[in-house]
Amino acid sequence: MPKLIFNENSEPFRPLKPAPLLLVFALTVIISITVQSLGLILVFSACLVFIILCRWSGWKWRMISLSLFAVFLLSLPVTREFRLEKNKVAKIIKSKSRWQGRIIYPNVRYGSDRGEAIARLDSGPLVRIIGKTKFLRAGYRLSADSILEIPSGQRNPGGFDCQAWLHSKGVFLETYLTEAPTVLDIRADPLTVWHNLKADLQTSAANFFKRNLTPATGSIVTAVCLGLSSDLSAREKYAFKESGLIHLLSVSGSHLGFLLIPLRQLQTTKKCHNLLTLIILFAFGLMTGWRTGVSRASLMLLIQLYAGYKERFLDEKSLLACTGLILLAVDPFRALQRGFWLSMAATAGIRLGVCPLLNWLGWTFNDHAFFPAREVAVNSTNKICRGLKLSGYRFLFRLIKLLSIIFCAQLAVFLPLLFWQNGFNPGAVIINLLAGLPATAITAVGVLGLFLLAPLTFLFPTPATPVLGIWAFLLRYPTKLLRLLAEVGLGSKGGFIGSGELKGSITLLLLTVLLLLGRTRKIRFIRLADKRKIVISFLVILLLLKQFSRHQKANEIWFLDVGQGDSCLIKVEGINILIDGGEVEQGYYTILPFLRDRGIREIDLAIVTHGHSDHCGGVIDLLEQRMIKELIVPVTWQERKLANKDNYEMDLAAELLSLAHKNNIEINYCGAGEKISVGGEGSDFVLHFLAPSSQTSSESVRKYLATEPNTDSLIAKCDWQGHSFLFTADATDELEQYLIKTQREKLASLVLKVAHHGSGKSNSDEFLHLVRPTLSIISVGKNKFGHPAPETLTRIRDLGCRNILRTDRVGAVRLQVDKISVRISTWSGGGLKWIIHN
Numbered sequence: 001m002p003k004l005i006f007n008e009n010s011e012p013f014r015p016l017k018p019a020p021l022l023l024v025f026a027l028t029v030i031i032s033i034t035v036q037s038l039g040l041i042l043v044f045s046a047c048l049v050f051i052i053l054c055r056w057s058g059w060k061w062r063m064i065s066l067s068l069f070a071v072f073l074l075s076l077p078v079t080r081e082f083r084l085e086k087n088k089v090a091k092i093i094k095s096k097s098r099w100q101g102r103i104i105y106p107n108v109r110y111g112s113d114r115g116e117a118i119a120r121l122d123s124g125p126l127v128r129i130i131g132k133t134k135f136l137r138a139g140y141r142l143s144a145d146s147i148l149e150i151p152s153g154q155r156n157p158g159g160f161d162c163q164a165w166l167h168s169k170g171v172f173l174e175t176y177l178t179e180a181p182t183v184l185d186i187r188a189d190p191l192t193v194w195h196n197l198k199a200d201l202q203t204s205a206a207n208f209f210k211r212n213l214t215p216a217t218g219s220i221v222t223a224v225c226l227g228l229s230s231d232l233s234a235r236e237k238y239a240f241k242e243s244g245l246i247h248l249l250s251v252s253g254s255h256l257g258f259l260l261i262p263l264r265q266l267q268t269t270k271k272c273h274n275l276l277t278l279i280i281l282f283a284f285g286l287m288t289g290w291r292t293g294v295s296r297a298s299l300m301l302l303i304q305l306y307a308g309y310k311e312r313f314l315d316e317k318s319l320l321a322c323t324g325l326i327l328l329a330v331d332p333f334r335a336l337q338r339g340f341w342l343s344m345a346a347t348a349g350i351r352l353g354v355c356p357l358l359n360w361l362g363w364t365f366n367d368h369a370f371f372p373a374r375e376v377a378v379n380s381t382n383k384i385c386r387g388l389k390l391s392g393y394r395f396l397f398r399l400i401k402l403l404s405i406i407f408c409a410q411l412a413v414f415l416p417l418l419f420w421q422n423g424f425n426p427g428a429v430i431i432n433l434l435a436g437l438p439a440t441a442i443t444a445v446g447v448l449g450l451f452l453l454a455p456l457t458f459l460f461p462t463p464a465t466p467v468l469g470i471w472a473f474l475l476r477y478p479t480k481l482l483r484l485l486a487e488v489g490l491g492s493k494g495g496f497i498g499s500g501e502l503k504g505s506i507t508l509l510l511l512t513v514l515l516l517l518g519r520t521r522k523i524r525f526i527r528l529a530d531k532r533k534i535v536i537s538f539l540v541i542l543l544l545l546k547q548f549s550r551h552q553k554a555n556e557i558w559f560l561d562v563g564q565g566d567s568c569l570i571k572v573e574g575i576n577i578l579i580d581g582g583e584v585e586q587g588y589y590t591i592l593p594f595l596r597d598r599g600i601r602e603i604d605l606a607i608v609t610h611g612h613s614d615h616c617g618g619v620i621d622l623l624e625q626r627m628i629k630e631l632i633v634p635v636t637w638q639e640r641k642l643a644n645k646d647n648y649e650m651d652l653a654a655e656l657l658s659l660a661h662k663n664n665i666e667i668n669y670c671g672a673g674e675k676i677s678v679g680g681e682g683s684d685f686v687l688h689f690l691a692p693s694s695q696t697s698s699e700s701v702r703k704y705l706a707t708e709p710n711t712d713s714l715i716a717k718c719d720w721q722g723h724s725f726l727f728t729a730d731a732t733d734e735l736e737q738y739l740i741k742t743q744r745e746k747l748a749s750l751v752l753k754v755a756h757h758g759s760g761k762s763n764s765d766e767f768l769h770l771v772r773p774t775l776s777i778i779s780v781g782k783n784k785f786g787h788p789a790p791e792t793l794t795r796i797r798d799l800g801c802r803n804i805l806r807t808d809r810v811g812a813v814r815l816q817v818d819k820i821s822v823r824i825s826t827w828s829g830g831g832l833k834w835i836i837h838n
Helices: 018-033 039-056 061-074 076-095 162-167 190-212 215-226 234-242 253-264 270-287 292-309 316-330 332-336 338-361 383-412 414-421 428-459 461-488 504-517 528-548 586-597 613-624 653-662 733-742 765-771 790-798
Strands: 099-105 114-121 126-132 140-144 171-176 182-186 363-365 370-372 556-559 567-572 575-581 605-607 630-634 666-670 675-677 685-691 715-720 723-727 751-753 775-778 803-806 813-817 821-826 833-837
Touching: 018 039, 018 061, 018 076, 018 316, 018 332, 039 061, 061 076, 076 171, 076 332, 099 126, 162 171, 190 215, 190 270, 190 428, 190 461, 215 428, 215 461, 234 461, 234 586, 234 613, 253 270, 253 292, 253 338, 253 428, 270 292, 270 428, 292 316, 292 338, 316 332, 316 338, 332 338, 338 363, 338 383, 338 414, 363 383, 383 414, 383 428, 428 461, 567 586, 575 586, 575 613, 586 613, 613 653, 630 653, 653 666, 685 733, 733 765, 765 790, 790 803, 803 821
Parallel strands: 126 171, 575 605, 605 630, 630 666, 723 751, 751 775, 775 803
Antiparallel strands: 099 114, 099 140, 114 126, 140 182, 556 567, 556 813, 567 575, 675 685, 685 715, 715 723, 813 821, 821 833
16 A cells, blocks of 8 residues: 655654564463463463564564563453462352352343343452342442352354353353342442443433334344344344344444444534544444444544544554554453454455455545546546446445455455354355445434434423434334345355364365465456466365265264253254254254254254144244254144143144244154154164054043143154164153053163153153163253252162263263264263263
């Protein structure tokens, strides 16, 4: 880029080349501190490399010493949490005594009377507190008897890792306030008042949107303008995430750009323009809690304004590095958070890539007109035609510039997203381009309406009513369009490329290709042969990703951790069979991320054992996404009137069947005596259905009652590769007696999925003695029913079955099946592994 000179007398200021080097060094030190075993060695190595590079760049020893000292001070908070406070966690958990601590970061009280906050225990470590929002105010010193626990990690492949997310904030403990805590005292220092002010302003803004907009419009506007997405459904959150639009719900720097677009159209003096910019920066940052993206964009604008005021030039790399250093100085834990890396990467891509890309395309920017470089002169005497041509060029240039910004941002975050998501959605570039207009309208109209109409409604509520109606109307259609784009761009329908099988070799290949491309600093000077190599390289990458995203023909069974519910996936010869789907929304939070991580694009057969929501809720989510080809339900569903979902436990059978009929999904009603096989006759995979019976006589299971769908549970036994697996759903004691009477010889199995989450009212001694499992798996989560019952665990152990796996402790359980053995591994809980031989 050419050097910028603000006037003829001033000399260009040399770029601050040390800033990028110092930023990289600071990031390396902070990340190295978090590494437990080799952390100190990595820090020492980083310091040594930094000193060598500084001396090679001509730095003086005084400058090097000051830089080392500054980075040391900057990393002290991270050092405290990861090297001192973390060591106290085990001792605090074992003590199980009453804890005391002070709230540091308060809760935003919106949408529910429960929330979460971060507190500092008197004993040292930080803790996440979940409870009533009225107790979660900054400065409150609380005392409670609630249990302090280590946050759970990733429970399923592709699932959310709560432990890693909290670690990125320096938090290693969490607790749930089941009872009201004791407020010991309240401190009101300036920092506490500041944190409470930010939370109160966010709460007030969210309530303003909720009061004056419909739920469908208000949920999107609140998420886009404030980053508060609690009112969005699980389906909407998943759609935004998979379509590449999740950054629109995180209040990033792009939101600030959307907000400043109307300001750029005002014809004002430079001084007035800068003053309005500063006011909008402060107000928007305060309202959104100064999130990383907003803080980064605001800092860059302030540094640029200051450089312009001082008539100094700051190159793009140094500007970005200085911004990053200031962000780390305010909160060094940002170096551990994905939002910081994605924000910095996208900004670097835009500021360093857009101008070279436009030059390569043959477009230049001029203060007076927008012209392609090849048509600077317009030889037209007709002023009208000239004006139309200028307007056309201006519109075309802005469109190309917007497309270039989105392309460069997506390219910059490509590798980080590939690493974190094990793949990418190639349609995200187009979706982001189309979403730019509605996102701009929502941000500008929503935030400016908040700034202007909130005071107006407070002072003059009656005259403001028609104005609020017009404001709500202006927001209605942009929110509908944005929601539609998120649904269209959803990767679960086949647009996503990649899978959890994408390991280090492919990532290393991608990194190598990008480094080779980085040799050419100026895009416009790339030779034709190099351009061909670039195109071929990216085609090879796409082919490799496509290869890795294919269905893996591994024979395995996954018992997923869906909380207090059941869900099991069987993969046999490329066919995917799902047995139950957990509670409502577990399809979006657990099953769909799991399927994408495993490279599975559809479910060939879904089996719903009964209508309770903790078994069929997730299947409904998959039906909404058209991920299921065929459905199997209990045969008794044909013979009875389906209960509505207002019963004791939500019975979603009617809703599930209605949705399946609407989507033209084939439905089969199966019961005792029927079976399915994979591979036709002679197949080594056969799934036998043992219950329920279509009969309703006294010799069979008793007739279905609306309040007890468990008696309809579809019981199945799988014979596979010489091994047997029994799936008992939520079988009741009465249903077990029916199985003992009619299927006695068929119950013996190697692996048992324990009935009804380990309930004491099921799993009788007689039934367990007939099964005699070597491995018992209990699908259970936090519940109020006492599952699994101690007596059930005792009965299983008394049989000699010592291998009992609970999903609430070990996460998902994986069984890899072959003719010789069954290999067992757990996703969390220490990653247990062992083998059962045939």
